Amino acid sequence: MPAGVARGLGSCAVDEEQRAPYDPMPYGPDEVGVGPWPGGEAAWPDDPRYDPVLLRDGDRRNVVDRYRYWTLEAVVADLDTRRHDLHVAVENWQHDFNIGTVVRTANAFLAAEVHIVGRKRWNRRGAMVTDRYQHVRHHPTAADLAAYLADRGTPLYGVDNLPGSRHLETLALPRRVCLLFGQEGPGLSEDAREACEATFSIAQFGSTRSINASAAAAIAMHTWVRQHADLGAEETWRG
Structure with missing residues (x-):
């Protein structure tokens, strides 16, 4: 990462708890994103881009399907290539x-x-x-x-x-x-x-x-x- 560039990690002036949550919607799915990786830990992909916590608990982030279960660092690294x-x-x-x-x-x-x-x-x-x-x-x-x-x-x-x-x-x-x-x-x-x-x-x-x-x-x-x-x-x- 270039010097002086912030990605929001550890440098937020607003605590994580103060971020705006997704408002409940009267239509559509009850939850955003996907649940735990199907098949359990034995079926997890052998790829360092994937986050074990997200694989275990599900990925509810507002990211496109391409980045489901990826770590934050892996997503940013991929975005940086283009x-x-x-x-x-x-x-x-x-x-x-x-x-x-x-x-x-x-x-x-x-x-x-x-x-x-x-x-x-x-x-x-x-x-x-x-x-x-x-x-x-x-x-x-x-x-x-x-x-x-x-x-x-x-x-x-x-x-x-x-x-x-x-x-x-x-x-x-x-x-x-x-x-x-x-x-x-x-x-x-x-x-x-x-x-x-x-x-x-x-x-x-x-x-x-x-x-x-x-x-x-x-x-x-x-x-x-x-x-x-x-x-x-x-x-x-x-x-």
Whole structure:
């Protein structure tokens, strides 16, 4: 794992007991996931990727079937072999509750890293434990983020409905890029705007001035996926 990258193990600001549980559903299966490995211990697979505890007790995690019964480390190692060149960054000056949802979406789209700019602590409830599988890196300022990305040849693009912002709908995003999102409400800070090589906005047609920050992040990440991801890959998950 690169220096400074956190996978959520032992570094959570929120205790495990405080994570958001799955809400009971009025339909569908009573439990998420699968039970103990059929046939008991004698039938367990001889593969170091498998977790004996999960094989014994069942795997109730929110993971795709490909990773059932795998250890956390094995899942992350496999994801690392095919992560995209997409980075995502979020400013965190007001303890924004949207950050957890952004992390969850970044995990779904297999982003290389999520960068938290500003306060190091952030609310993990919306991440639904996906921060364990997603590399998350902290930067004190937007300038620090820009310097880190510049060393890796990755341009920084801001996402905000600012005067002069380019249209996301007609923008050809670079394959290697970091998308930076501001706080819910105020948007990108002045320092963040100065650090960005360009800014772009999402077209809106209603009465509201802006859309939810986590929704904007999902739209922008999916735009990158449509332009650059291998949609025919065997590992592509469609639900």
